Amino acid sequence: MWKMEGRFLQFIAVLSGTLCAVSDGMHYAWTAPIIPILQRPDSPISITHRDVVWLESVYMIGGMAGIPFIIYSVDRFGRKATILIGTLQHIISWIMIAFAPSVEYFYVARFISGFAANVDFVAAPMYISEIADKKVRGFLGSSIYLMMLVGILIIYSVAPFVSIPLSSAVGCSFLIIELFIFPFMPESPYYHVSKGNTEAARKSLQKLRSTETNIDKELEEILTIVKRRQCEKRRYTDLVRMRNSRKAVLIVTTLNLAQHFSGYSVILMNLHSILNDAGSMLSSSNAAIIFSALMLVAAMFSSVLIDKAGRRVLLCGSSILTGFSILALAIYFAIKNSGHSVERYNWVPAASAMCYAVFFKCGMGLIPIVLTAELFPSSVKAMGMATASAMYSVSSVVSIYVYQFLSEMWGIHVPFFVFGIFCFLAALFTVLYIPETKGKTLGEIQILLNSKPCSNATNNIENKLDTPEYVNLLLQEMQVSKT
Structure with a gap:
């Protein structure tokens, strides 16, 4: 700890x-x-x-x-x-x-x-x-x-x-x-620097890093990042013009889609009907309390591990286990809709829903908002995070529409199969594309995003991140990288 x-x-x-x-x-x-x-x-x-x-x-x-x-x-x-x-x-x-x-x-x-x-x-x-x-x-x-x-x-x-x-x-x-x-x-030192108040930024850092005797290195990095931001003309097109911000947009957009196409909004809005199918002895109110309590406990557990295990491990594991929970629901409803008796297994929807609450909040329901705050470069961070917020709302509405449409056309099991498959695709995307941001400064994260998607190159960068000359060189390259 x-x-x-x-x-x-x-x-x-x-x-x-x-x-x-x-x-x-x-x-x-x-x-x-x-x-x-x-x-x-x-x-x-x-x-x-x-x-x-x-x-x-x-x-x-x-x-x-x-x-x-x-x-x-x-x-x-x-x-x-x-x-x-x-x-x-x-x-x-x-x-x-x-x-x-x-x-x-x-x-x-x-x-x-x-x-x-x-x-x-x-x-x-x-x-x-x-x-x-x-x-x-x-x-x-x-x-x-x-x-x-x-x-x-x-x-x-x-x-x-x-x-x-x-x-x-x-x-x-x-x-x-x-x-x-x-x-x-204290206000954010980045904001103070952006307004030209370096002394206020220094005081803010001193308060926030109370045991640190030397904050000059961190302040210098903030000055460099903000100076580059102010030299750049902030436009929405920069989100796709710069390599690092383009990667950030792709990652957060995919993660927001993954959150809702894992069935998050659908399950929350249909929790009572799922539990009724299970023949639960609990009232709807009590069941909702237990479901939300499990999500909270799982999220607290994940928040402790996130700086130890890392973002990628939790996100990948959560995606896979959430996918299995969703597929269990899909299989149950497929068997039920085919006319077979499921009385002996009417506990499956409740068990799957409660497992979903734990597995989802251990990664997929927690890490995307952390990565959203970390991945966007300072010059377009506000626009990038606002775009992520918009994608969150849009993907929520779309996932609900897909659920209603597929359920009416082919049965409730079909959208759950789709959601389960999407969870496994999210795990694959995490392994192949999302960088590990654990223990890295915001500047170092931008260096990783700006690098080519090659594992050896990424490892070389990670090994050199503590070299000031290398960091300054890559920061200069990032400023002119618009492809």
Whole structure:
């Protein structure tokens, strides 16, 4: 286990800065326990089936609408200020939900919360990757997903048993704590340097590296990276023009597709029906709590291992085991749909779903957001991470559509076979294309991405990464590499 010494403030900054992710997790899963309450005869606000569809989709629409703002805000106002803006937006959303006199207020609140959720996929990962020591960057970066899972677990555990205003107050309480602590945390040294305030960047590094007596080397690297960024004209075309950013786009796009085409959104939205097929003795509410708790425990376990075992090992192993879990579901439903009796095996869907919760969150559900924060070069990081956020939303919607279409045309087992195969393809992609970023600085990662996809060349680069002359030479080559 990595030592806390010298990294205590990093831990506090990340913990306080990601409390908004708890709120986002609660917003993300809010419809699952709340819609049944709103559909009751004694509901405080009556809703129709059309309202249900909009309550679920308007959150994603808000997320798409917020992408241009997040790109502008992280560079204009800073990572820290952007996170605080998102926190305030979440608070407004919870207040509107708590005192909503009609369903239209829910629409607006869900849109605002989706808009603010971009903080968890762009500003917060960027902030963490830029303040964290390279030895614990993976652990700290994974905290965003952990916080979101905590939020999902909380809303599943609280919302079915209390009033809507009270569950909203629970979500708002985490944000109030964040407003009391996070404003006192250091801003990213990268942002300070980008604004020409080198002294502020030095002070920020000194606070974040409290036991380090010499931060000049790291500050010099930051100055080099940011200077190169400022010399480059930032355009969306740079995401595909530069070799390193082009690789980053391909990796994060594939990983986002893999997340949702492993059946993540589909299983979350159809968990109750799967458990009913298993003849589970648990109520839907209790089953959802167990499922979300398993995801949280698995993600916590993975976050500890991510800086020890590495990103590639966890991602590859998770993809394979998740694929087997999905195929077990596919085989079960194929046998059932063929007319054969499956009474003796009606435990398979529940067991597969719970295994899925563990295996998915041990890698596929955690590592992509860490890699997204690490892989993009500084010059296009905001645009790259916003693009990744957009791909996350789009791939989620597409995977759900594919599931519904294939299920209606050929049966529920067909999309599960597709999802299982996609998991194995994700494992193959990880082995062949994704570089290991464990223990490397952001500058060193860009050198790896800018190298040709040859294992011997990559190994040679890794062996020379600690040579300052070699690093400076490759940084210069990266500046002119546009092919």
